[in-house]
Amino acid sequence: MINSEEGIGLAPDRELVRLRELLLGEHPRRIDEIAERLDDPTLRSKEVGAVLPNAILRHGPAMDALPEALEPQVEEALARSIQRDPARIARILSPIIGRAIRRSVRQALAGLAQRVSQTVDHSLTLGGLAMRVEALKTGVPFSEIVLRRSLLYRVEQLFWIHRETGLLLAEAVEHDVATRDPEIVSSMLTVVRDFVRDSMDVGEHDALDAVTVGELRVWVEPGPHAMLAAVIRGHPPESLRGRLSDVLDGLHAQYQTELEGFDGELGPFQGAPRRLARALVSQEEPGRKRMSPVTLALVASAVVLGGILFGRRFVENRAVEQYVRVLDEAPGVEVLETGRRDGRVLIRGLRDPLAVDPIQVAREMDIDPDLLAFRWEPIVSAHPDLVVLR
Amino acid sequence: MVNTNGAWTQAEGRDVVSKKVCLVGSFAVGKTSLVRRTIDDVYDEGYLTTVGVKVDRTEVKIGPRTVNLMLWDLAGEDAFAELRLDYIRGASGLILVADGTRADTIDSAIELKRKINRAFGPLPSVLALNKSDLVASWSISDAHCRILGRSGAWSVVRTSARTGEGVPTLLATLARRMVAP
Numbered sequence: 001m002i003n004s005e006e007g008i009g010l011a012p013d014r015e016l017v018r019l020r021e022l023l024l025g026e027h028p029r030r031i032d033e034i035a036e037r038l039d040d041p042t043l044r045s046k047e048v049g050a051v052l053p054n055a056i057l058r059h060g061p062a063m064d065a066l067p068e069a070l071e072p073q074v075e076e077a078l079a080r081s082i083q084r085d086p087a088r089i090a091r092i093l094s095p096i097i098g099r100a101i102r103r104s105v106r107q108a109l110a111g112l113a114q115r116v117s118q119t120v121d122h123s124l125t126l127g128g129l130a131m132r133v134e135a136l137k138t139g140v141p142f143s144e145i146v147l148r149r150s151l152l153y154r155v156e157q158l159f160w161i162h163r164e165t166g167l168l169l170a171e172a173v174e175h176d177v178a179t180r181d182p183e184i185v186s187s188m189l190t191v192v193r194d195f196v197r198d199s200m201d202v203g204e205h206d207a208l209d210a211v212t213v214g215e216l217r218v219w220v221e222p223g224p225h226a227m228l229a230a231v232i233r234g235h236p237p238e239s240l241r242g243r244l245s246d247v248l249d250g251l252h253a254q255y256q257t258e259l260e261g262f263d264g265e266l267g268p269f270q271g272a273p274r275r276l277a278r279a280l281v282s283q284e285e286p287g288r289k290r291m292s293p294v295t296l297a298l299v300a301s302a303v304v305l306g307g308i309l310f311g312r313r314f315v316e317n318r319a320v321e322q323y324v325r326v327l328d329e330a331p332g333v334e335v336l337e338t339g340r341r342d343g344r345v346l347i348r349g350l351r352d353p354l355a356v357d358p359i360q361v362a363r364e365m366d367i368d369p370d371l372l373a374f375r376w377e378p379i380v381s382a383h384p385d386l387v388v389l390r
Numbered sequence: 391m392v393n394t395n396g397a398w399t400q401a402e403g404r405d406v407v408s409k410k411v412c413l414v415g416s417f418a419v420g421k422t423s424l425v426r427r428t429i430d431d432v433y434d435e436g437y438l439t440t441v442g443v444k445v446d447r448t449e450v451k452i453g454p455r456t457v458n459l460m461l462w463d464l465a466g467e468d469a470f471a472e473l474r475l476d477y478i479r480g481a482s483g484l485i486l487v488a489d490g491t492r493a494d495t496i497d498s499a500i501e502l503k504r505k506i507n508r509a510f511g512p513l514p515s516v517l518a519l520n521k522s523d524l525v526a527s528w529s530i531s532d533a534h535c536r537i538l539g540r541s542g543a544w545s546v547v548r549t550s551a552r553t554g555e556g557v558p559t560l561l562a563t564l565a566r567r568m569v570a571p
């Protein structure tokens with residue numbers, strides 16, 4: 001016993017291992033393996049990595065807590081990423097956010113623009129015109145026309161400009177517009193924008209989006225890789241912005257890879273002008289019949305003039321009527337009918353040669369005798385006044 | 391209501407590549423004068439310092455290719471105004487300009503090159519040693535010029551905006567460096 005005690009005491013570990021092996025068979029090695037896997041962080045992360053996607057994909061109820069658990073970490077990660085390089089996240093999100101913001105702003109503005117242009121449209125229809133005649137007479141004349149005129153515009157040139165280099169990628173121009181070195185204009189525009197952003201205290205993403213040069217204005221629509229500059233004559237509606245940004249979005253989508261690897265090669269962008277040209281719009285000659293201010297002025301004065309003429313004829317008619325009645329009541333005169341011939345008033349009837357002179361009566365009643373013509377059948381009246389005369 | 395007009399100009403079907411090129415260097419070394427010589431083939435004795443930046447355009451033919459050079463003429467650096475690195479962003483090439491009559495402008499050019507390298511990595515570059523018409527009063531030796539040319543960081547070209555000497559070479563050299571075959 002003592003010996004055996006000694007024996008155990010001499011090599012207790014080995015004995016125990018043997019005992020364990022006898023009792024448990026293969027298991028001890030497995031346990032050691034598992035222990036090692038749990039202790040070695042590299043191994044462990046490798047193993048967790050292998051099952052993690054699967055675990056997340058399995059929508060067991062246990063997984064329901066995952067989004068909640070991840071939320072703070074994801075938020076933190078995003079915040080850090082934005083802090084380090086805000087441009088990166090902005091670039092990633094700009095197609096979505098930019099589009100959404102632009103759309104809602106556009107909608108808000110579109111409503112307003114519509115109301116304005118409807119008011120103006122009405123004032124320019126012929127029906128509206130009739131109602132305006134009164135206004136014209138009372139001296140509230142062409143304010144509406146001025147407003148309408150102020151909505152006329154034409155996009156004359158479009159520059160699609162690479163943001164970082166300021167290089168012109170493509171251009172679209174109205175055929176009758178002379179362009180002077182669009183490449184220089186493009187570069188200088190980027191300079192001006194940078195300058196404004198740096199020198200005025202504006203946020204990183206606020207930048208110059210409109211420049212006015214004489215009667216031309218330049219609208220700049222920014223995008224992730226390239227911007228669109230439109231040279232506009234006249235007064236564009238705010239809705240034009242939407243059109244510009246749609247065209248710009250389309251260009252970005254079509255030329256995504258070319259833009260990312262852009263090194264000055266213009267070959268890949270040869271199809272771009274066709275797409276650009278969709279924003280070469282104008283609002284001069286609307287599909288609907290709308291009169292130009294000049295035509296409108298002419299029509300308006302014609303109406304006024306017509307009114308004056310019509311009025312005079314109307315007044316004239318009343319006088320003639322009265323005259324006819326007076327004649328008709330005169331002794332020895334019987335008016336049978338009145339009509340118009342060759343611009344004169346024709347009066348037919350029966351008349352005793354001794355009755356009043358119709359021309360004399362006309363003069364007395366302030367009616368130009370030249371406007372009158374008569375067809376009288378001579379009669380002998382039995383009227384007492386005439387009998388006396390006779 | 392709105393008309394879309396079918397008119398546009400097609401970017402001509404020629405083989406064009408556009409490059410942004412920046413002219414940098416100390417004040418009054420002749421950057422603006424070199425651009426004016428290039429674009430309008432004129433020279434002006436008067437000195438009007440450039441404020442901010444002015445962009446001009448010129449074309450250089452390299453074989454069948456047309457290289458469209460957008461020349462960004464930047465305000466010169468001096469004790470008061472530091473170079474605005476923002477303007478260099480997106481550049482494909484540099485024209486560093488030094489005034490042969492003022493040795494310190496060469497040091498400035500070297501320093502600028504280093505600064506731009508740090509910010510944007512190495513860019514194809516040419517060093518213009520300008521005012522070669524005044525070579526008699528140059529403050530740098532031929533040996534110095536040769537050493538400058540050996541660095542490999544840039545090609546060195548002697549130019550004179552006044553006589554036009556070396557100006558076409560300057561642009562062609564840079565264009566070739568940028569549009570590597």
Ligand SMILES: Nc1nc2c(ncn2[C@@H]2O[C@H](COP(=O)(O)OP(=O)(O)OP(=O)(O)O)[C@@H](O)[C@H]2O)c(=O)[nH]1
Nearest residue numbers: 418419420421422423435437439440466521551552
């Ligand atoms: N003799 C001589 N004078 C020159 C030459 N090039 C420029 N100059 C003169 O040097 C002066 C400065 O020239 P600019 O071209 O304005 O210099 P810059 O580098 O643009 O100067 P900043 O815009 O202030 O940075 C002017 O008076 C020029 O006439 C040259 O090749 N030879």
Ligand SMILES: [Mg+2]
Nearest residue numbers: 421422439440
């Ligand atoms: Mg200058």
